[in-house]
Amino acid sequence: MTNARQNNFGYIAILSILIVGAIGTVVVLSLILLGLNSSRTSFAVNQSEQAKLLADTCAEEALQVLWDNPSFIGGDNLTVAGGSCSYTIIDLGGVSREIRSAGSIGSLVRKVKVIISQIKPSIKVISWQEVPDF
Numbered sequence: 512m513t514n515a516r517q518n519n520f521g522y523i524a525i526l527s528i529l530i531v532g533a534i535g536t537v538v539v540l541s542l543i544l545l546g547l548n549s550s551r552t553s554f555a556v557n558q559s560e561q562a563k564l565l566a567d568t569c570a571e572e573a574l575q576v577l578w579d580n581p582s583f584i585g586g587d588n589l590t591v592a593g594g595s596c597s598y599t600i601i602d603l604g605g606v607s608r609e610i611r612s613a614g615s616i617g618s619l620v621r622k623v624k625v626i627i628s629q630i631k632p633s634i635k636v637i638s639w640q641e642v643p644d645f
Contacts, residue, residue, distance in 0.1 A: 555619070561594060562621040563641065565614025569596035570625050573610040574634055581606070581630040606630050611645045 569589055576583050577600060586599035594616040601609040603626075610625040624642045629635035 558616045558619045559621065561592065562614045562616045562619045563623075565591060565594050565596040565616065566612045566621045566623040566641070567614070569598040569614060570610050570612040570623050570639070573598040573600050573612065574625070574627070576600070577608060577627070577630050578634060 568591055584600055584602050586597060588597045594614060596614040598610055598612040603609055606629055608627050612623045614621050622642050625639045626637040627634055628637050
């Protein structure tokens with residue numbers, strides 16, 4: 512009977528080690544998956560910020576175009592820093608203009624709308640806002 516009891520203790524010890532090992536494996540895998548998800552989220556946030564910077568860059572380019580040629584109406588596309596952006600200048604009447612600018616990196620797109628009320632002697636920006644759509 513003593514021999515059978517010792518065998519049971521051996522099985523209990525082996526089973527305990529297997530359970531602790533399985534729990535440890537689950538914890539390690541969970542931490543790895545959380546780290547990967549965090550990296551993906553961080554990458555997406557970084558791309559979103561770059562797309563916003565591109566939209567702002569194109570809006571500033573449009574302001575420069577208006578400064579050089581106040582009667583310009585239309586748009587252009589630029590490729591900058593691994594992404595692209597585009598702008599359109601719309602006549603609102605008089606010297607007021609609306610600039611619609613979009614920057615994109617991969618599938619992420621951010622958009623900016625700028626309203627100006629004066630071009631010369633200095634550009635007067637009424638609003639500069641990020642918008643979900645035009």
